[in-house]
Amino acid sequence: xxxxxxxxxxxxxxxxxxxxxxxxxxxxxxxxxxxxxxxxxxxxxxxxxxxxxxxxxxxxxxxxxxxxxxxxxxxxxxxxxxxxxxxxxxxxxxxxxxxxxxxxxxxxxxxxxxxxxxxxxxxxxxxxxxxxxxxxxxxxxxxxxxxxxxxxxxxxxxxxxxxxxxxxxxxxxxxxxxxxxxxxx
Numbered sequence: 001x002x003x004x005x006x007x008x009x010x011x012x013x014x015x016x017x018x019x020x021x022x023x024x025x026x027x028x029x030x031x032x033x034x035x036x037x038x039x040x041x042x043x044x045x046x047x048x049x050x051x052x053x054x055x056x057x058x059x060x061x062x063x064x065x066x067x068x069x070x071x072x073x074x075x076x077x078x079x080x081x082x083x084x085x086x087x088x089x090x091x092x093x094x095x096x097x098x099x100x101x102x103x104x105x106x107x108x109x110x111x112x113x114x115x116x117x118x119x120x121x122x123x124x125x126x127x128x129x130x131x132x133x134x135x136x137x138x139x140x141x142x143x144x145x146x147x148x149x150x151x152x153x154x155x156x157x158x159x160x161x162x163x164x165x166x167x168x169x170x171x172x173x174x175x176x177x178x179x180x181x182x183x184x185x
Contacts, residue, residue, distance in 0.1 A: 008183040012157075022178045026166055029061050031175060032119050034155050034185060038147035039126035047129050048078045057118035064093025064113040072112045072121050079128040086111035087138040088120045088170040116170035123148075123172070140165060140173045149175065156185035 004019035036058045062068040076082055090111045093099045111117055123144050127137045137144045152175050153160035164176030
């Protein structure tokens with residue numbers, strides 16, 4: 001296996017590293033903890049009565065179990081949205097018993113089963129709270145994605161204009177910046 005590791009303290013000092021700690025990487029799902037911050041700052045927790053379970057779902061990839069998908073659908077309904085509004089795409093549940101049960105019962109899987117549907121739900125809730133269009137929340141030019149980009153820049157102390165932008169597997173912008181800055185963030 002090849003890899004890069006960097007351990008950074010709260011003052012930005014490198015405590016340990018293996019490889020080029022300033023190599024630009026796309027941390028993908030590891031950034032969900034930062035990507036949810038703008039939505040929380042807009043007050044989605046208070047507006048939609050969110051607890052630790054819901055916020056955890058925004059911060060992590062999930063396996064498509066009933067616990068995950070019913071939470072996503074319930075939250076979307078609170079915002080007068082549905083799983084059809086999710087632009088993350090669909091894939092079968094990664095939780096094998098849920099997948100097998102769905103096949104056996106001829107269940108159609110939807111975007112709520114996507115392992116990134118929690119993150120996308122937070123994005124939709126933030127657009128709803130801020131009275132923004134929801135149809136294109138996943139595009140870089142949308143205010144939701146611009147707030148996330150600014151937050152990544154602020155938290156990771158890296159210039160916004162130098163952050164590379166790609167498209168993640170779930171359709172939203174993914175941010176490329178030095179691993180050191182991600183670790184510091």
